[in-house]
Amino acid sequence: MTLLRAREACMAEFRPMLHEHKLTEQQWRVLRVLMENEEITVTKLAREAVILPPSLSRILRGLISKGLVKKRAQRIDQRRAQVMMTAKGQRLFRAVAPHSSEIYRELEKRLGKQRLEELNGMLLDIEKDLADS
Numbered sequence: 001m002t003l004l005r006a007r008e009a010c011m012a013e014f015r016p017m018l019h020e021h022k023l024t025e026q027q028w029r030v031l032r033v034l035m036e037n038e039e040i041t042v043t044k045l046a047r048e049a050v051i052l053p054p055s056l057s058r059i060l061r062g063l064i065s066k067g068l069v070k071k072r073a074q075r076i077d078q079r080r081a082q083v084m085m086t087a088k089g090q091r092l093f094r095a096v097a098p099h100s101s102e103i104y105r106e107l108e109k110r111l112g113k114q115r116l117e118e119l120n121g122m123l124l125d126i127e128k129d130l131a132d133s
Contacts (some may be wrong), residue, residue: 010107011025013103013106013107014028014100014103017096017099017100017103018096020099021092021095021096021099023092023096024059026049026051026055026059027059027062027063028096028100029049029050029051030045030049030051030056030059030060030063030069031063031068031069031085031089031092031093031096032049032093033045033048033049034069034083034084034085034089035085035090035093038084039082039083039084040082040083040084041080041081041082041083042056042057042060042071042080042081042082042083043080045083060083063089066088067086067088067089068085068086068088068089068092069083069084069085069086069089070083070084070086071083071084072084
């Protein structure tokens, strides 16, 4: 519960900015992953964005209908799809990213850089330890 409350407190800082750009948290996570990957499989996108595949299907439909991403079948295996951001999606990302970065900078000021780095390290350790078991 403590982790969930901390996540909620952090996300409360970002929600107004996302709402202003008509994006959900999950849509923003998808766009962030796509900005780092020219093309990515739906399976890998779900894993990287930490979104369950059935939810990702719904989210992708919305992003596709907004013209922010596109999906195409792989050449080798037509049942598997590749997802990529459109030019419109890239423009939106570039418009939103500075606002997101400013929120991160403000959180760093309020919480302390060293504290955030330590927290991030501990969370990565926990993730790895639990994945290994």
